[in-house]
Amino acid sequence: MGKLERRSWAEPFKIKVVEPLKITTREERLKAIREAGYNTFLLKSEDVYIDLLTDSGTNAMSDNQWAGMMLGDEAYAGSKNFYHLEENVHKYYGYKYLVPTHQGRGAEHIISKLLIKPGDFVPGNMYFTTTRLHQELAGGTFVDVIIDEAHDSQSLHPFKGNVDLQKLESLIKKVGEKKIPYIAVAATVNMAGGQPISMENIRQVRALTAKHNIKIILDATRAVENAYFIKTREKEYEKKSIAEILKEFCSYSDGATMSGKKDLLVNIGGFLALNDNDVFEEARNMVVVYEGLHTYGGLAGRDMEAMARGLEEAVHEDHIRARIGQIEYVGEKLLSIGVPIVQPVGGHAIFLDAKRFLPHIPQIQFPAQTLAAELYIDSGIRAMERGIVSAGRSKETGDHYYPKLELVRLTFPRRVYTQAHCDVTAESVEAVYELRNKITGLKMVYEPKYLRFFQARFEKM
Ligand code: PM9
Numbered sequence: 001m002g003k004l005e006r007r008s009w010a011e012p013f014k015i016k017v018v019e020p021l022k023i024t025t026r027e028e029r030l031k032a033i034r035e036a037g038y039n040t041f042l043l044k045s046e047d048v049y050i051d052l053l054t055d056s057g058t059n060a061m062s063d064n065q066w067a068g069m070m071l072g073d074e075a076y077a078g079s080k081n082f083y084h085l086e087e088n089v090h091k092y093y094g095y096k097y098l099v100p101t102h103q104g105r106g107a108e109h110i111i112s113k114l115l116i117k118p119g120d121f122v123p124g125n126m127y128f129t130t131t132r133l134h135q136e137l138a139g140g141t142f143v144d145v146i147i148d149e150a151h152d153s154q155s156l157h158p159f160k161g162n163v164d165l166q167k168l169e170s171l172i173k174k175v176g177e178k179k180i181p182y183i184a185v186a187a188t189v190n191m192a193g194g195q196p197i198s199m200e201n202i203r204q205v206r207a208l209t210a211k212h213n214i215k216i217i218l219d220a221t222r223a224v225e226n227a228y229f230i231k232t233r234e235k236e237y238e239k240k241s242i243a244e245i246l247k248e249f250c251s252y253s254d255g256a257t258m259s260g261k262k263d264l265l266v267n268i269g270g271f272l273a274l275n276d277n278d279v280f281e282e283a284r285n286m287v288v289v290y291e292g293l294h295t296y297g298g299l300a301g302r303d304m305e306a307m308a309r310g311l312e313e314a315v316h317e318d319h320i321r322a323r324i325g326q327i328e329y330v331g332e333k334l335l336s337i338g339v340p341i342v343q344p345v346g347g348h349a350i351f352l353d354a355k356r357f358l359p360h361i362p363q364i365q366f367p368a369q370t371l372a373a374e375l376y377i378d379s380g381i382r383a384m385e386r387g388i389v390s391a392g393r394s395k396e397t398g399d400h401y402y403p404k405l406e407l408v409r410l411t412f413p414r415r416v417y418t419q420a421h422c423d424v425t426a427e428s429v430e431a432v433y434e435l436r437n438k439i440t441g442l443k444m445v446y447e448p449k450y451l452r453f454f455q456a457r458f459e460k461m
Contacts, residue, residue: 021049021050023049023380024049033377038459040373051382052383052411068309072300073301075301077295079295092243102268103269108257111283115181117140120179122180125145125162126150127142129191133451136395144167160189160195161188162198163204182254187202187219187220191390191403194327194348196225216253218250218257229347230245254274266307267306323415331350338433348411351386352383354367354368354406355367358441363387363402365442366385366387366442368385371439372408379427381425383411392452440460445457
């Protein structure tokens with residue numbers, strides 16, 4: 001090693017097409033965020049400089065995927081792209097049957113409607129917004145069975161996504177196995193900070209649920225990222241490939257919902273994958289009511305082809321190392337200047353801890369929503385609130401949920417931004433952190449009924 005401390009890696013791709021970005025003034029951004037009701041979802045994309053709202057559908061496709069788009073078979077029935085996708089889902093995820101859907105929530109809708117009866121309980125390793133809503137709309141009640149460490153932004157547990165087996169067992173004892181159609185296991189856990197679940201834990205969950213005849217439905221949206229953490233943190237897997245780990249992980253579940261807009265490197269697409277023939281037959285029938293024929297499920301043939309090809313690229317070792325390496329890079333920078341973030345850093349995003357960033361703003365004045373707006377005002381970077389606004393209200397009492405984690409998510413799309421964008425991001429967070437004492441909270445002035453974080457509006461206190 002020379003004078004430099006380490007050998008760097010660079011993004012394992014070069015740039016072939018560019019999309020110019022607009023740089024705005026502070027005055028323009030102040031106006032834009034006010035007009036957007038201090039909700040970053042309501043900003044116009046052209047007013048955003050670095051867009052870290054989400055990694056969903058915002059990925060850069062490869063030349064190989066774009067070439068596949070030209071091979072779209074747009075037949076109404078039996079598109080060859082469907083069969084290619086089906087083959088790859090079987091090859092990499094291992095499930096027998098495939099029902100394509102327009103995106104992840106399309107699959108969540110179908111599986112919730114099929115398996116949940118009114119009065120049922122659905123345990124899960126922390127809630128996800130759309131997943132829980134579909135469970136509730138089907139008459140179920142979500143029960144959080146994630147380990148306590150997941151709710152603690154400072155815990156350094158390597159697998160904060162793990163299911164707490166005792167919590168699961170006591171739920172089974174309390175309500176009876178007949179009232180639990182399945183456990184929803186997410187890998188990684190988005191709302192906990194992109195935290196992984198270990199292979200050991202999913203194996204234990206399988207053993208426990210098998211005794212009680214309870215299914216496991218995996219949210220495989222970021223299961224490739226989860227496989228990377230298993231490889232780097234679970235000793236017996238360090239020599240296995242990402243593809244091998246992914247397949248073994250999925251083998252402990254009965255089916256999966258998938259938002260292809262994340263791991264699978266596409267702009268649109270999803271699926272429901274199943275092993276049980278009877279459930280598959282029903283899902284295949286239901287998809288024609290809500291999404292489209294069972295060989296396209298709301299997608300164009302070209303979108304299925306891009307997803308089939310993205311699936312192969314997603315498990316490349318260089319890709320996944322650089323993808324998560326980028327998040328780690330930003331995490332290290334922020335930690336080195338003392339900014340409070342969720343640790344360990346997760347797979348798809350850095351999560352700023354708004355409770356510690358803005359301790360003078362009470363949760364009911366929406367500190368994370370406030371912080372996301374301030375970041376936009378400072379530099380034009382767009383982040384997302386993941387705190388009290390996202391958590392919504394209890395369907396029983398109508399009160400706000402007050403989640404322990406009040407976070408702002410800086411989400412990195414795959415293959416889109418360079419290390420220089422990462423540096424600019426860290427510098428902007430630092431600038432806002434230096435002025436944190438001057439920041440005041442928000443009040444909510446408009447609240448939609450469902451998934452309020454998307455469309456709620458706020459004003460400055
Ligand atoms: N996740 C995200 O930005 C996009 C919507 S924001 C609510 O993180 C998981 C773990 C997700 C997810 C979407 C979905 C739904 C299911 N599970 O957006 O419908 O992170 O494709 O997927 C978003 P769709």
